[in-house]
Amino acid sequence: MGNRLDSIIKHKYVEGPLAISEDYTTEHFDISGQEGSLSVQVDYSEGVSLSMTLYIEVSTNGRSFSRIEESGQTVSDSSGTHIWDITEVGIVYMRVALVVNSGSCTIDEIQLSAKRRH
Numbered sequence: 001m002g003n004r005l006d007s008i009i010k011h012k013y014v015e016g017p018l019a020i021s022e023d024y025t026t027e028h029f030d031i032s033g034q035e036g037s038l039s040v041q042v043d044y045s046e047g048v049s050l051s052m053t054l055y056i057e058v059s060t061n062g063r064s065f066s067r068i069e070e071s072g073q074t075v076s077d078s079s080g081t082h083i084w085d086i087t088e089v090g091i092v093y094m095r096v097a098l099v100v101n102s103g104s105c106t107i108d109e110i111q112l113s114a115k116r117r118h
Contacts, residue, residue, distance in 0.1 A: 026110055028065070037085060038112060040083070040096060046079065047103060050075060056094060
């Protein structure tokens with residue numbers, strides 16, 4: 001039958017506050033132990049004239065990363081939350097890239113949540 005799928009993996013890419021006004025990429029995180037779906041949440045505030053796009057970047061070796069263009073989410077509000085809900089992941093490493101076109105904001109938190117068997 002196998003082990004139960006109920007242990008939670010949580011990883012904080014950023015524990016804010018982190019003020020940004022130029023492009024920023026988090027460190028990568030090994031998600032090979034997760035099973036099923038996972039989610040990534042970005043919380044931001046104090047945006048001033050903000051135009052930013054959020055992306056997921058992935059890798060199988062932890063050195064060369066590819067941006068998933070379809071993951072791009074444009075942000076222009078002064079504060080908010082964005083969540084990616086991702087199913088059937090076959091990659092090993094994941095990170096979040098923030099492309100700042102203009103303005104600035106504070107990243108309050110970027111967190112990954114997933115489940116694994118134990």
